[in-house]
Amino acid sequence: METVLRPVTVVGGTLVITLVAGWMLDLLLRRADARHSETPLWGLLRRCRLPFQVVLCTSLLRAAYRKAGILPDHAFAVGRTLTLVLIASVCWLAVRVATAAVDSTYARYAAVTQDDARVRRVRTQVTLIHRAVTAIVVLVAAAAMLLTFPPMRALGASMMASAGVLGIVAGIGAQSSLSNLFAGLQIAFGDTVRIGDTVVVDKEWGKVEEITLTALTVRTWDERRITMPVSYFTSKPYENWSRGGAQMTGTVFWHLDHSxxxxxxxxxxxxILGDIPEWDARGSSLAVTDTTPHTVQVRAVVTAKDADDLWTVRCAVRERLIAWLVAHHPYALPRVAASEAATRPDA
Known part of the structure; x- marks a missing residue:
């Protein structure tokens, strides 16, 4: 009877302790979040309740499973399983804590900073830092789990003996991946391109939607996604329309008659510009920039607060001014020499 009662008691007590500890942790974090509403850290840390409970429960069972007599005929397998679960849950908890810290830092900075460019720069940096930390934690956890198997320890010793040759081979084979990795870190801290920037790559313009350690995703105006290696942005020229500010100046061209x-x-x-809300009123002008034997090239210069609004302003100006010329001054449209055209009223 004791061989059944003791394991059930230990497992039941462990579950009770785990549930109570998780409830107390959540209660403390909830109260801290209510007292310090200026920082979202405590509220974000509440996501760590489940991995914390798994770590606590696994630790207690790992320490007491032999004395409790849990599956005594398979004690080695139970211990190995609990060890692997403990390592994985610690990794899970560490990733959750790092995520909460990164999200809290970005949220606080974004709340007190008015400069959108700086906010996007910090967002890019903390995102890449978070991905790097997550990758390192997962790699360390995987290595720790493998080292719990004795054959893997012997394999590790033999690999250390030939580390020089393997290092050279791995370096040659992973040259492209390492190049992208270092390029991602260079983008994060070099501030060359940020999440939310408007860029032109391979004659396609769009906004930077995501930056990882190895790839960068650009969302084009027609909702397509272009994924490129981050090394492209450190080795080739590209246009960054958000660099130095999002305000932009654009041009509209017409080919018209000399009259x-x-x-x-x-x-x-x-x-027309007064009726377009996207125009930021910073400036506008109209001038003849070129001439041919049959037409003149007229250019209008307009401004807007960002690339999206500038596109809207350019299209609206082009359309409305053409419509105005057709309705009121048709003689100004380009003429074909062999056709009869309308004469100017004051001619």
Whole structure:
């Protein structure tokens, strides 16, 4: 009877202690979150309740399973299983704590910083740091789990004996991966490109949506995703429209007849821009930039707070000014020499 009662008592007591400890931890974190509402750290740490309970429960069972007589005929297998679960749960808990710390740091910085460029730079850095820490923790946990098997220890000793040759071979084989890894760290701390930046790569423009240690994802204007190795952004030229500020200046071109009413077009341009909410009113102009035997090239310069608004302003100006010319000054449109065209009213 005792051989059954003792294991049941130990397992039941361990579960009770684990549940009570998890409840107390959650209660303390909830109260700390209520007292310190200015930082989200305590609220984010509540996500660590489950991995903490797994670590605690596994630790207690690992320390008492032999004396409790839990599956005495398979004590070695029970101990090995509990050890592996303990290592995995500690890794899980460490990743959750690191995630809470990173998210809290970014949230506090974003709340007190008005500069959007700095916020995006910090977001890029903490994201890559979090990924690097997670990769290191998982790698260490996997190595620790493998070292619990005696054959793997012997294998580790033999690998250490030939570490020089293996290091050279691994370096040659992983040259591309290591290049991307170091490029990712260079992007994170060199501040060359950030999450949310508007860039032009391979004649495609879009916003940087995600940066990992090895790849970068750009979301184009038509919702496509372009995934590129981060080494591209350290070895080839590209356009970063958000560098130094998101404000942008754009141009709109028309090919018109030589008799186009330029002064009236300048007045109409101002009227059109006044009706476009995306125009930031920083500046505008209209001038003739080129001429051919049959047409003149007219260029309008407009401004907006970012690339998306600039695209909207350019399209609206191009469309409305053409519609105005068609309705009120058709003689200003390009002419074909062999066709009969409308004459200018004051000619």
């Amino acid at each position: 186009a009413p330029l002064d009236l077009m300048r007045e109409q341009l101002q009227n």
